[in-house]
Amino acid sequence: MRDVVLLWMVLFLVPGYVVADDITLFEYWSRPLSIGEKTPYPENCGECHKRQYTDWIGSLHRRSVGPGLLSQLKPEEYPDYALSCYYCHAPAVEQNEMVRRGDGYVRNDSFDRRLKHSGISCVICHVRKGRIYGPVPSGDREGGHPFTVKDFFSSAEFCRVCHQLDGGYELNGKVLVNTYREWKESPYGKNNITCQHCHMPDRRHLFRGIHDPEMVRNGVDFEVRGGKEKITLLIKNTGVGHNFPTYVTPLVVVRGFVVDGSGTVVGGTLRESFVGRKVTLDLTEELFDTRIPPGGEFGFEYPVDGAKGKKIVLEVWVYPDEFYNRFFHSALEDTNSEDIKEALDITENSFYLLFREEVRIPERPM
Numbered sequence: 001m002r003d004v005v006l007l008w009m010v011l012f013l014v015p016g017y018v019v020a021d022d023i024t025l026f027e028y029w030s031r032p033l034s035i036g037e038k039t040p041y042p043e044n045c046g047e048c049h050k051r052q053y054t055d056w057i058g059s060l061h062r063r064s065v066g067p068g069l070l071s072q073l074k075p076e077e078y079p080d081y082a083l084s085c086y087y088c089h090a091p092a093v094e095q096n097e098m099v100r101r102g103d104g105y106v107r108n109d110s111f112d113r114r115l116k117h118s119g120i121s122c123v124i125c126h127v128r129k130g131r132i133y134g135p136v137p138s139g140d141r142e143g144g145h146p147f148t149v150k151d152f153f154s155s156a157e158f159c160r161v162c163h164q165l166d167g168g169y170e171l172n173g174k175v176l177v178n179t180y181r182e183w184k185e186s187p188y189g190k191n192n193i194t195c196q197h198c199h200m201p202d203r204r205h206l207f208r209g210i211h212d213p214e215m216v217r218n219g220v221d222f223e224v225r226g227g228k229e230k231i232t233l234l235i236k237n238t239g240v241g242h243n244f245p246t247y248v249t250p251l252v253v254v255r256g257f258v259v260d261g262s263g264t265v266v267g268g269t270l271r272e273s274f275v276g277r278k279v280t281l282d283l284t285e286e287l288f289d290t291r292i293p294p295g296g297e298f299g300f301e302y303p304v305d306g307a308k309g310k311k312i313v314l315e316v317w318v319y320p321d322e323f324y325n326r327f328f329h330s331a332l333e334d335t336n337s338e339d340i341k342e343a344l345d346i347t348e349n350s351f352y353l354l355f356r357e358e359v360r361i362p363e364r365p366m
């Protein structure tokens with residue numbers, strides 16, 4: 001009798017029971033994916049999951065359908081092109097204006113503009129066909145709704161579906177987006193220290209990356225070495241689980257210059273170096289690739305000569321959207337689009353100072 005009561009409690013009193021489902025990671029992410037019935041907007045989930053919601057609001061996943069993307073697409077006219085971008089930026093069928101039918105495209109009855117503009121929201125990662133999926137629970141559950149446990153939520157392969165391109169876009173023999181592979185081949189990948197470990201610590205939904213100075217400072221170390229003829233700034237990738245930076249979009253600029261006793265920059269002393277993978281706007285040419293692999297370092301040298309009795313200033317600036325900033329500047333030469341102006345306003349102002357140090361150079365070398 002006691003067993004029957006217990007069974008009854010498990011099945012009916014605890015609403016958050018777990019539903020079994022054998023969907024694979026591959027099926028889970030085959031695009032376009034379908035959200036189905038469950039209330040689709042992040043605000044709905046956020047009513048109860050406040051922590052995940054407030055974290056996610058500040059993340060770039062939330063802004064994956066922003067003016068930068070919208071300005072480049074005409075989904076009704078060029079559905080093929082739009083869908084190639086929606087693959088990562090808006091992968092649910094309910095986010096797509098057009099759907100494939102036979103050889104062509106037709107208007108999508110289930111299109112939901114509000115869902116499209118919510119970007120990579122809760123349901124994109126957690127809901128398929130009206131059913132909620134989540135990782136192996138981290139603590140005691142109280143109430144809630146049914147959901148299906150999938151251990152793939154805690155694997156790097158879950159992020160790979162959008163952070164790795166395997167075919168096409170080869171430049172200089174390297175694919176354009178290779179984050180998962182870089183990770184997989186690094187000591188982090190070999191020891192299965194996952195993307196979530198660094199980007200979702202304690203299952204937080206912040207997804208911080210190159211746009212966040214604090215996150216970047218946690219991943220790189222700086223060392224200034226003195227010398228008779230030159231000083232060297234070493235930038236070391238000590239805590240980034242892939243190349244620093246991994247994409248072609250950011251650029252890290254290293255600057256050295258001399259200031260005199262009153263703090264004025266001495267003319268003609270500026271030297272610059274770049275850490276990043278710079279490509280041309282049409283993606284046909286790689287200009288350089290100086291990214292720092294996990295465990296690697298980048299050296300910037302500045303001659304002491306000419307700085308005696310003065311100070312050498314070393315600075316590292318991060319331009320997280322360098323590629324897109326160039327891109328939007330160039331696009332504005334042919335159009336006057338409000339979306340592009342808005343997008344440019346974001347990319348133009350996202351840079352920040354990551355590191356600065358002043359080194360006093362004695363009049364006479366010691």
Ligand code: HEC
Nearest residue numbers: 060063064088089158159162195196199207208209210211
């Ligand atoms: C459905 C596709 C998709 C999935 C799944 C996905 N991402 Fe993203 N992610 C994106 C897109 C698109 C952006 C860029 C959004 C923008 O800026 O427009 C992004 C941005 C990011 C950024 C911010 C980068 C920066 O420049 O600061 C981080 C960090 C990140 N993702 C980590 C992850 C991790 C970790 C996972 C796995 C738990 C993951 N992503 C899963 C598509 C995805």
Ligand code: HEC
Nearest residue numbers: 064066068069072084085087088162164165247249250324
């Ligand atoms: C493989 C997944 C993927 C595909 C496909 C993809 N993107 Fe992105 N996109 C990303 C990620 C990830 C970022 C973030 C890069 C970063 O922050 O360094 C991004 C950033 C951007 C940005 C800058 C941030 C913003 O939202 O303004 C724009 C614009 C953009 N993508 C447009 C496009 C367009 C247009 C296409 C289709 C031609 C496309 N993307 C296809 C993953 C993808």
Ligand code: HEC
Nearest residue numbers: 042045049052053056120121122125135138153154196203
């Ligand atoms: C880019 C994909 C992505 C998005 C967007 C996303 N999540 Fe998650 N969520 C995950 C992953 C991955 C995990 C598991 C992380 C792990 O295992 O370390 C997770 C875990 C969770 C958990 C379990 C937390 C715990 O402490 O055990 C909840 C609840 C959750 N998400 C709710 C939400 C809500 C609500 C939103 C929208 C505000 C959201 N998620 C948006 C990928 C995502």
Ligand code: HEC
Nearest residue numbers: 044045048122126133134135136137138141142143144145
């Ligand atoms: C009425 C409140 C409520 C709403 C609305 C709600 N949830 Fe939940 N959810 C809960 C509770 C309570 C739990 C169980 C406690 C826990 O495990 O965090 C839960 C559990 C989960 C889990 C499993 C967490 C784990 O440990 O693996 C996920 C994932 C999740 N919810 C996602 C969502 C998403 C996505 C939405 C929106 C479509 C949503 N929830 C809407 C209350 C709610």
Ligand code: HEC
Nearest residue numbers: 159163180183194195198209210219240241244245246247
């Ligand atoms: C050991 C910690 C660590 C691991 C593991 C890790 N990352 Fe990162 N990631 C960082 C740090 C720190 C940054 C900020 C510096 C930078 O941008 O390179 C970053 C930046 C990023 C960015 C911003 C774009 C850029 O050009 O750098 C994306 C996207 C990203 N990571 C995705 C991933 C994905 C996907 C995985 C798993 C395949 C992953 N990361 C694994 C620490 C990690």
